[in-house]
């Protein structure tokens with residue numbers, strides 16, 4: 001058991017050893033130019049192989065991103081009492097250090113906002129009208145990108161109609177379950193930097209996203225790591241750092257898309273480690289379906305390529321609705337927030 005000199009400073013936030021620089025993808029990061037010929041095939045390949053990809057040529061104006069990021073920075077820089085007035089996150093609103101309902105802790109503060117149709121929900125108010133306006137424009141852009149990507153997924157997998165998946169999340173009038181999350185990870189405290197040069201506190205613990213798709217933007221501060229799947233279910237994975245690029249977005253496959261594609265696409269585990277020197281600000285749009293949506297493999301994928309007299313592919317997952325996944329934690333079989341145990345604490349601490 002390790003006792004920190006000042007445990008209260010970290011309030012039980014785990015420490016992780018960051019992968020070395022060589023573990024970066026470098027040129028190997030999956031990148032898709034959404035405007036290029038053959039983009040649908042590239043999207044499917046990246047989602048099958050990595051569970052995420054970087055999007056370039058996305059057509060989202062710099063102003064739309066910059067305006068919301070500036071609003072987020074302004075909110076996070078406001079006095080603690082002003083931020084606390086918008087919390088605690090239950091689940092929507094301002095939250096700090098405590099993430100979700102499972103007692104997970106991270107070196108971050110965040111604003112979780114519900115989306116109703118094409119704009120922020122009136123029932124989880126934004127802290128200011130300027131943040132709400134900026135968020136609504138941003139949400140519009142993210143819905144457009146979610147449609148493009150999900151249509152490409154359907155096209156690339158040979159699923160008809162092209163809007164089969166996209167309509168679940170951004171269909172006209174669909175009461176889908178969309179969320180916008182603004183995250184701020186303050187720099188790693190100087191005390192810890194000195195004590196443990198190779199460690200950082202966990203910003204956001206290891207998890208997969210339960211929805212169909214997430215679209216992530218960050219400022220130029222690093223911290224995001226993804227697990228390259230070898231055999232992730234058997235715990236065989238390698239953490240790699242994704243270099244930040246504010247000019248692009250990262251599309252992340254969620255658990256529901258994994259189920260709907262009967263495991264062809266894999267949701268990707270990811271986590272954030274706090275940066276030693278700079279604040280990281282990220283904005284993430286989560287595209288989930290309506291609560292009554294059945295989460296099960298698309299029938300067309302189970303029968304695709306099955307000849308006469310041959311058995312169709314079996315579903316690898318128990319069927320449930322998106323609403324049930326909230327209530328009964330059904331997706332917990334797939335998504336894992338790993339409580340980092342003593343063995344995974346940095347060896348500097350264990351010494």
Ligand SMILES: C=C1C[C@]23C[C@H]1CC[C@H]2[C@@]12CCC[C@@](C)(C(=O)O1)[C@H]2[C@@H]3C(=O)O
Pocket residue numbers: 091099100101102104112179207208209210211286335337
């Ligand atoms: C530790 C967490 C925090 C969770 C639940 C659990 C694992 C996955 C996280 C997310 C990620 C996607 C948005 C969110 C709203 C969701 O649906 O799953 C998040 C939720 C929360 O922020 O509460």
Ligand SMILES: O=C(O)CCC(=O)C(=O)O
Pocket residue numbers: 181183204209216218224270271272282284
């Ligand atoms: O901040 C990031 O880069 C990732 C955030 C994330 O994984 C989340 O909010 O679910």
